[in-house]
Amino acid sequence: MPDARFTDDLGAIGAGPYVLLAGAGLSLWHPTSLPTWAEFNQVLLDEAKACAARVVRTEPEIAQAIAALTLDNVGTKALSNALVEILSGDSYFDVLRALDSSQPNGAHRAVARLARSGFISAIVTTNFDTLIERALGDEKIAVKVYSRPYDYREKRRGYTVFKIHGSADADATLIDTVGQKLRGLPPYVRVRLNRLFRKHSVVVLGFSGGDLEFGADYLAMRGIPVGADRIRWLVRPEDKDKIDQRVKALVAERGVFVLSQQAQALEAMGAGPVSLEWDTESRRARLDDLRTQARALYARQGNLNTLAFCMRLLSAAGQTAIAGRIWQWLGRAIDRRKRQSVPVLGPAMRALAAEGHRLFGVQAQEEWACRQLKDLGRRRTGVAPDHDDKALTRDVRAEALASHALGDSMVRRGRFADAGIAMERAMVCCEYLGDITLLPSVYRLYGWREAVQLGQFVESGTRLKDLNDEGLKDLIASEDLAFVYLTAAEASGLVSGDIDAMDSAWIRADLLVKLGEYDAALLCLERLEDRMGLGLHRETQVRIEALRGEIAVRKGRIGQAMGIWNACLAGAAHGNPLLEAYVKHNIIGHIGFVPEWRSTVLTLCDEILSAMERGKLPRDARIDLVDTEAYFNTVKQNLTTRGSRPISPGFMQRLDLHDTDQEFQRRPDHYVRQEMINYEFQGNAAAVLVLLDALVMWQYSAGRGGRALDAATAHVHRARQDGDEDQQFAADANLASIRCWLGDAADAPRWYAEAEKQHKDAPEVVRNGLKCRLPHALWRKARFMANTRNPRNFELDLDDALAMRLVLPPTGDEREKAAIRLFGQNNFVMGRVLALEAIAAFDEEGDPGGFVRCRDLLQSMGRRDRRSGTHPLILC
Numbered sequence: 001m002p003d004a005r006f007t008d009d010l011g012a013i014g015a016g017p018y019v020l021l022a023g024a025g026l027s028l029w030h031p032t033s034l035p036t037w038a039e040f041n042q043v044l045l046d047e048a049k050a051c052a053a054r055v056v057r058t059e060p061e062i063a064q065a066i067a068a069l070t071l072d073n074v075g076t077k078a079l080s081n082a083l084v085e086i087l088s089g090d091s092y093f094d095v096l097r098a099l100d101s102s103q104p105n106g107a108h109r110a111v112a113r114l115a116r117s118g119f120i121s122a123i124v125t126t127n128f129d130t131l132i133e134r135a136l137g138d139e140k141i142a143v144k145v146y147s148r149p150y151d152y153r154e155k156r157r158g159y160t161v162f163k164i165h166g167s168a169d170a171d172a173t174l175i176d177t178v179g180q181k182l183r184g185l186p187p188y189v190r191v192r193l194n195r196l197f198r199k200h201s202v203v204v205l206g207f208s209g210g211d212l213e214f215g216a217d218y219l220a221m222r223g224i225p226v227g228a229d230r231i232r233w234l235v236r237p238e239d240k241d242k243i244d245q246r247v248k249a250l251v252a253e254r255g256v257f258v259l260s261q262q263a264q265a266l267e268a269m270g271a272g273p274v275s276l277e278w279d280t281e282s283r284r285a286r287l288d289d290l291r292t293q294a295r296a297l298y299a300r301q302g303n304l305n306t307l308a309f310c311m312r313l314l315s316a317a318g319q320t321a322i323a324g325r326i327w328q329w330l331g332r333a334i335d336r337r338k339r340q341s342v343p344v345l346g347p348a349m350r351a352l353a354a355e356g357h358r359l360f361g362v363q364a365q366e367e368w369a370c371r372q373l374k375d376l377g378r379r380r381t382g383v384a385p386d387h388d389d390k391a392l393t394r395d396v397r398a399e400a401l402a403s404h405a406l407g408d409s410m411v412r413r414g415r416f417a418d419a420g421i422a423m424e425r426a427m428v429c430c431e432y433l434g435d436i437t438l439l440p441s442v443y444r445l446y447g448w449r450e451a452v453q454l455g456q457f458v459e460s461g462t463r464l465k466d467l468n469d470e471g472l473k474d475l476i477a478s479e480d481l482a483f484v485y486l487t488a489a490e491a492s493g494l495v496s497g498d499i500d501a502m503d504s505a506w507i508r509a510d511l512l513v514k515l516g517e518y519d520a521a522l523l524c525l526e527r528l529e530d531r532m533g534l535g536l537h538r539e540t541q542v543r544i545e546a547l548r549g550e551i552a553v554r555k556g557r558i559g560q561a562m563g564i565w566n567a568c569l570a571g572a573a574h575g576n577p578l579l580e581a582y583v584k585h586n587i588i589g590h591i592g593f594v595p596e597w598r599s600t601v602l603t604l605c606d607e608i609l610s611a612m613e614r615g616k617l618p619r620d621a622r623i624d625l626v627d628t629e630a631y632f633n634t635v636k637q638n639l640t641t642r643g644s645r646p647i648s649p650g651f652m653q654r655l656d657l658h659d660t661d662q663e664f665q666r667r668p669d670h671y672v673r674q675e676m677i678n679y680e681f682q683g684n685a686a687a688v689l690v691l692l693d694a695l696v697m698w699q700y701s702a703g704r705g706g707r708a709l710d711a712a713t714a715h716v717h718r719a720r721q722d723g724d725e726d727q728q729f730a731a732d733a734n735l736a737s738i739r740c741w742l743g744d745a746a747d748a749p750r751w752y753a754e755a756e757k758q759h760k761d762a763p764e765v766v767r768n769g770l771k772c773r774l775p776h777a778l779w780r781k782a783r784f785m786a787n788t789r790n791p792r793n794f795e796l797d798l799d800d801a802l803a804m805r806l807v808l809p810p811t812g813d814e815r816e817k818a819a820i821r822l823f824g825q826n827n828f829v830m831g832r833v834l835a836l837e838a839i840a841a842f843d844e845e846g847d848p849g850g851f852v853r854c855r856d857l858l859q860s861m862g863r864r865d866r867r868s869g870t871h872p873l874i875l876c
Contacts, residue, residue, distance in 0.1 A: 004252040006240065008259040010268035013232050016119040019200040020111065021219070023207025025262065027129055029105040030279035033286045034129060040099065041076050043287060044083065045069065047294035052307040059329065065322040066310050073317040078535025081178040081499060082316070087301055087309040087347050093171045095297055098290040100129040100168035107206070107262060108135035110271035115159060116141060119270055121200060122160040124193065126211065128168040128176075132161060147173045149844045152188040162196075164189055164219075178534050179437070179497025181214040186844060187810035193220040201230040202255075203269075206262065209233075209247035213533070215804040216246060224254045231255025234265045301347065304333060308351035315355050318538035318576045324359040327352060331368075341375050342398045343391070350398070353405040357412060358539065358578075361622030366409040370876035372402035377873055393433060400429035400438050403872050404445060410875070411449050412624055419449055422872040431858035434851060436836035440493035440501030443829070447485030447504060451511045454478050458514045461654045464670055465663055472667060482511060483706060488829045490527075491801035495808070495833065502531055503540045509547055512710075516673035518551050518680060519692070519714035527802060539625075541572040542579045546586040553590045554651060556681050558597065561590070577616050581608055582625040588635055593649045598639050605632045652681060668698040669707070685722040692718055696734045705742050706795040712738045713799075743792035794822065794830040808834075812841035812850045819854070823861050831861065 027034040035043070049066050056062045071079065084092045104112075112135035114120045123132060136143045136159060144158035145151065147167040164185055166173030175181065185193070197220060211218050224230050233251050235243060237259045251257060258265065263274040298306045308330055315323040330348055342349060349372050356365030376399050407422030423445050430438040457475065467475065486508040493501030509524035525544050532541060545568035552561035565587050573579035584604040591597045611617040612629050619629040655678060658664040658671045672695045679687040692715040699708035712735040719731035732751065740748035800806040809815045815838035822831035835854045842850030 002252050004243075004248040005256045006259055007256055008237070010258065010260055010265065012256055012258055013203065013265070013268060014201075016203075016269070017121040017200065018119065018203040018232070019196055020114075020120045020123045021202055021204045021207055022111065022123060022125040022127065022132065023205070024127055025206025025208075026107045026111070026125075027101075027105070027127060027131055027206075028278070029107055030277040030282050031103040032101045032105040032108070032129075032131055033279060033282040034099055034101060035283070035287055035290060038071065038076055039287060040290065041079050042071055043290045044095070044294050045071060045074060045079060047291060047298055048083075048306055048310060051295070051298040051303055052310040055303040055307050055333075056326075056329065059325075062322060062326055062329065065314065065319065069310065069313060069317070073319075074313050075533065075535050077178050077533055078316070078499075079313075080176060081535055082313065083309070084177050085179065086312055086351065087305060091297055091300060093174045093176070095290070095293045096128055096171070096174055096176060097168050098286075098293050099127075101131060101286075102134070104131045104135040104138070106274050106276050107266065108132055109138070110266040110274045111205075112136045112139040112141065113271045114266070114269055115139070117270060120203075122162070122196060124162045124164060124196070126165045126207065127163070128166060128174060130167060130169055136161070146189075146192070149186070149188065150846070152192060162189070162193065164193070177497070178214075178499060181211060181218070182494055182497040182499075182534075184215055184218060185220070187808065187841075190220045191810065194223040197221050198223045202232070204231065204233040205265065206234075209244050209250075212244060212246035212250065216249070217805070221250060221254075226253045229255055233257050234262070235259055236261060302344070304330065304345060305347040308348035312351050312355060315358060316535070316537045318572070318579060320359055320576055320578055323355065327355060327359050327364075341379065342372055342395065346372075346394075346398055350401055350405075353402065356405075357409060357623065359623075361618065362409040362412045362624075363622065365405055365412075366876075369402045369405035369409065370873075372398060373406070373873050373876060376402070396429050396433055397435070397438070400426045400433070400442075403429065404441055406872050406875060407445050411445065411452060414452075416449055416453060418875050419445070421868065421870045421875060423449070424867050424870075425872045428862060428867070430836075431832070431855070431862055434836060434839035434855050434858070436492070436496040436833070436840055437498055439832060439836055440489050440496055440498040440504075443485050443492060444489035444501045444504040444507070447482050447487075447489055448507050450478050450482035451486065451507055454482055455511060455514050459650075459654070463656050464667055465659070476667070479515075480704065480707070483508065483710070484829055486511075487706065487798045487802070488833065491798045491806070492833050494801055494804060495806065495837070499531075499535050500537075502528065502534075503536060503543075506540060506543050506547070510543075513547060513551060513554070516677040516680070517695075517710070517714060518554065518676075519718045520710045521547070521551065523713060523717055538572060538576070539579065542568060542582060545572065546583055549586060550590055553649070554677070554680055556683050558591055558594055562587070562597075562600075577611060578623060578625050581611065581617050584608055585626055588632070590649070592635065592639050593647045595644045595646055598642070598644075602636060602639060605636045608632055609636075649681075651677060669695060669702065669704075672698060685718075689715075689718060689723055689727055693730065693734065696738065700738060700741065705738075705793050706798070708738050709735075709742065709795055709799055739796065742796045744796055745792070794827055797830065808837055810841075812838045812845055812847060812854075815841055816850065816854055816857070819857065823857070828861060828864075832858065835861075 024034070024037060028036065049069055052066050053063045056066070074082075080092065108131045111120065111123070111132060115123070115136060116139050125132060133143050133145055142158040143161055144156040145161050145163060145167065147163040147170060163173075165175040168174075175185075184190070202221065202224070216222070221231070231251050231254045233247070233255065235257050240257075240259060243257070260268070263276045266274045301309075307326065311323050311326040311330065314320075314326070331352060334345055334348060334352075337345070349368055353365055353368035353372065356362075356368055376395050379395070403422045403426040407419045407426060410416070410419035410422060423442060426438070426442045426445075430442060454475075464472065486504045489501050489504035490508070493499070493504070505524040505528045509521040509528075512518070512521035512524065525548060528536065528540065528544055545564055549561040549564040549568075552558075552564060565583055568583050569580060573583050584607065588601050588604050588608075592601045608617065608626070609629065609632050612619045617626055621628045621631075656670070656674050657678070658674075664671050672691050676688055676691045676695070679691065692711065695711040696708060696715055699711050712731075715731040716728075716735050719728045723731065736748045736751040797806055809818055815834050819831050819834035819838055822828075822834060835858050839851050839854045842848075842854065
């Protein structure tokens, strides 16, 4: 990537015409004085805290902790998403009306003058406010605004303004939360923007580009050719060092940053004199209006539900001690109420179930999930279903979430069959509602259940040769199922905007580590870290660092592992007894085999046992972050007995190396991974690269597309780190070959074309080896192009979704056809995703018939899925 270019020469803007991309920085000036995004979220948080504090006036310590919540520990992006998902639903969007005004400011009027002069030929804005349209109207310019789906289907005349995040005068159009933005702009919007940006140069004003966090091409600007020099991105000189790296990457290849204050830039474009005033009094009045609307929002939700919302914010920020006290207070408050039903206290009851396992163990989670299911069962007995009944829709959604919480508790307790009953019910509710946002968390649960069972097998030390053919077949099926569901959970979480489901990447990484695929695991963790700012739980941050430490130990780097764990204890886990104990537990479980670290391990055991003695930590492992008191006493006893004698780490003791070629051929990929574990611990990077190469081949030979793609991606990752030029070339060839085999008709051929030009001097053995080993890696163009006709495999779609570059079929009809095709191939996992996405498209297109067809399709496929039909209430 070339370096980004900067200039303070306003002549670099040029003569136009341009498309203007306008952001919120346009609407900050007097008399508009709209709040910044940080100010808006600060008001929402302040009013939530005030509402919650009124309930706990008699509990000063709780009230003080709530008052101490800040945007820094909650996260600006996470707050609005949490508010919609946990508490208010669509009511949140009422508050966004405060982000409008009837008075355009000098910047809006300057833009209108530039539109009249022809310097700006069209406007694209992320702003909700109606101020640009008002200013254009004052200039007697006939405006056509695109904010609703049907706007893009009609032929209309007038000056074009694309409001890609909707308009404050139409609540249903608004796109604001992290979940919404992760879904990306609707296809009909992207098509129009792509066409616009390909045709015209772009000037960007008052916009930070933060939306690129939701996809490198979120704004559809990558259609501008590389090297075209057609973007002029205006930045205040004092903000030069704050520019997002994604924005730099976009502009570096297509234009230049122009350093200027907003007024001077508008004047240089030809808007005439521009006066922009920052007025403190008018801003204060605007914020007061916003507080009034936020207060009304929380009043509608009720004090207890708002208190539960604050409890979940505290828990997500890692303040579990005070969150636990609020959890107990809420439970008692609900018990005292006669009306304990889901319609009245649904958010609070869901919060108690969702946080129960984290604060008081799985029994607490199970209790509140069952209380919701029992309430729903009592009130809905004998009620005929009606898809237009809003109360029924609310109750079915509540049942899905309660069933999910119950299934989660069952997995934690190892009751896998019972978990299946609850998960099945959550899936039925999801399909009944046609709601894509419920699917990722259900998939995560399915994948997690398989991963836990598979992990138990790996750590049991069972040798593969002790399994009969049927047992081996079941083991392979369980592994494939775990990875398909976990990958689909993460991918569909990104597609549907479910942030919580993204932590399935950690579950997947943990399983990969147990299996010996460390590079693939690190890639999962890197994706999670990239999305940490979107609102992932503090516990997930700590689990990431704990797993990084374990990988370092498995590579024989004890000092590096201790550095990672100590940094976590001083950072993300600091001040949270449970998370600190979790990190210490990881240290205890992974470095006791090294004599020089045993004193550290014994000290940490004493600290945890002392905390248990004082009641700061549970003794019975009811919270799955910390093992039992007996475990830590046993560790102490064993290490004290060992003295200074070295021992082999557990993962090396469990190594399952093959004795004969016949045994190797039963499960080649398993034995290759076992060898990788061995050589990783020895620090033999060259051997690991050879084995990764072999793993790609064996997964391909077994026809396991997703696992072959994982191995090939990991091979590239490791070759970049430890390989020479030929090894990097071979790894790139592996990845291109696997993608080609899976039906990639674009990226793989492009890689091969570049390889033919740039690597003519690669040793013949490298090319011949690839040809012989991977028959689809063909170097002669005619034979290669014939091979790209393979139908596109769903594993490629999952991989593209993880990279946030998946492009769904644009219309409901096309998505419906894709779903039918996938179901016909018995691919229920991706079939459901496409069917639910078809329903979302039909809703935008105003096609109720399409909704009914896809809902019926989902229910008919559910009957093929061999479901038991058992209601999870039997588990309560």
